[in-house]
Amino acid sequence: MADRTNEPLSAHHTASDHDVDSTPSGLTLKVEKRLGDFSLKASLAIPASGVTALFGASGSGKTSLLRLIAGLDAPDSGVIRIGEQTLVDTHQGVFLPSHRRRLGVVFQEARLFPHYRVRGNLTYGMRPTARPRFNTIVALLGIKSLLNRFPATLSGGEARRVAIGRALLTEPRLLLMDEPLTGLDGPRKQELLRYIARLARDIDIPIVYVSHDPDELIAIADHLVLLDQGRLLAHGRLDELLMRFDLTEYLGGFDAASVITATVAEHDHHYALTQLRLEDGQRLTIPIVDNPLGTTLRLRIPVRDVALALSKSEQVSYRNQLSASVEQIGLVAGNKTSIELRLRIGGQVLRARLTRKSFDEMGVKEGMPIVALIRSVAFDTR
Numbered sequence: 368m369a370d371r372t373n374e375p376l377s378a379h380h381t382a383s384d385h386d387v388d389s390t391p392s393g394l395t396l397k398v399e400k401r402l403g404d405f406s407l408k409a410s411l412a413i414p415a416s417g418v419t420a421l422f423g424a425s426g427s428g429k430t431s432l433l434r435l436i437a438g439l440d441a442p443d444s445g446v447i448r449i450g451e452q453t454l455v456d457t458h459q460g461v462f463l464p465s466h467r468r469r470l471g472v473v474f475q476e477a478r479l480f481p482h483y484r485v486r487g488n489l490t491y492g493m494r495p496t497a498r499p500r501f502n503t504i505v506a507l508l509g510i511k512s513l514l515n516r517f518p519a520t521l522s523g524g525e526a527r528r529v530a531i532g533r534a535l536l537t538e539p540r541l542l543l544m545d546e547p548l549t550g551l552d553g554p555r556k557q558e559l560l561r562y563i564a565r566l567a568r569d570i571d572i573p574i575v576y577v578s579h580d581p582d583e584l585i586a587i588a589d590h591l592v593l594l595d596q597g598r599l600l601a602h603g604r605l606d607e608l609l610m611r612f613d614l615t616e617y618l619g620g621f622d623a624a625s626v627i628t629a630t631v632a633e634h635d636h637h638y639a640l641t642q643l644r645l646e647d648g649q650r651l652t653i654p655i656v657d658n659p660l661g662t663t664l665r666l667r668i669p670v671r672d673v674a675l676a677l678s679k680s681e682q683v684s685y686r687n688q689l690s691a692s693v694e695q696i697g698l699v700a701g702n703k704t705s706i707e708l709r710l711r712i713g714g715q716v717l718r719a720r721l722t723r724k725s726f727d728e729m730g731v732k733e734g735m736p737i738v739a740l741i742r743s744v745a746f747d748t749r
Contacts, residue, residue, distance in 0.1 A: 393573060394541060398435055398445030407431050407597040417589035418567045418574045427594040429577045430545060437472050437543055438465030449540055471534030471542040475549045477526035479518040485529050486514040493536040507569055508532050508562055524555035528562055542574045548583060563587055581621040585667050593617055610716050612697040612707045623670040625718045631662045647713025652686050673719040674740040677729060685740035693735050710739055
């Protein structure tokens with residue numbers, strides 16, 4: 368079949384769709400759904416910008432919740448709204464079909480039309496008002512060189528970038544991504560992860576991202592929804608939830624890490640190091656990165672790479688010694704050997720762990736000043 372570069376609008380986009388407000392806004396829901404022996408119950412609000420990640424063990428309800436939002440399944444009871452637009456209200460008998468919800472959905476498989484070239488796949492279902500943004504989205508996703516190729520010639524990562532572009536050109540109010548990196552090898556996975564991170568910064572719609580991989584979520588997520596066996600355990604800012612001692616046993620794979628931000632202040636090419644500036648003016652040294660001065664980086668610091676001291680010292684190998692204060696002391700369920708600490712560093716928090724013996728010997732108390740010693744190699748700037 369010949370390639371179609373100016374395909375008509377998909378049947379999923381009709382004139383009746385104009386009754387849906389096109390203003391990007393947050394999503395709120397309160398739903399219940401039973402699937403055999405599995406029962407999902409969730410009530411939450413998803414912010415109007417940034418990436419909200421759904422996380423939990425296999426079978427926790429991540430994909431089930433995503434399908435309810437997308438309109439692929441209907442809840443047994445509940446309400447789903449985007450801004451003031453009601454998508455579902457079982458009490459009022461409202462159920463907006465998936466094709467009228469103005470949601471972009473990206474699955475594990477790209478699901479491209481094999482008989483259309485990339486350009487045809489992108490323009491299929493494209494709303495007329497999205498045409499001025501075509502080149503911008505193509506450039507953002509790095510797919511300009513792919514426009515004349517057929518899907519069969521694309522790598523897995525390339526095909527999924529095209530699928531993301533197609534979803535964005537329908538001008539969705541919300542982008543749903545269901546395990547978009549599953550099955551990709553290491554380099555392809557990292558490449559697509561960088562594109563998604565850039566996408567999250569540059570587009571003005573909320574993204575709901577489902578993954579079982581904490582490394583993906585650390586790299587791109589702003590907010591986290593934590594599910595366990597169909598129950599909503601917690602939701603809020605990712606960096607704040609990582610600081611909660613009571614959630615540690617449910618955050619398997621996150622390795623009790625802290626997420627903080629810092630600005631590139633100086634590069635030392637002789638020693639292959641980069642200096643970063645925290646918001647309170649303190650400096651961090653990490654292996655050199657190629658980001659320009661002034662760039663804001665997101666850093667992942669595993670708790671295992673944070674040591675503590677009562678004062679700064681030139682007699683230790685730790686180059687990063689940050690002045691902090693002890694904000695909270697706690698225990699983690701099932702851990703009888705360690706004490707968990709929340710440290711305040713300006714407007715940010717850092718998690719640390721001490722053995723009970725070290726804790727007693729140092730006389731650590733809430734509110735006291737302390738020094739956080741951090742290995743340079745601990746930083747993850749993805």
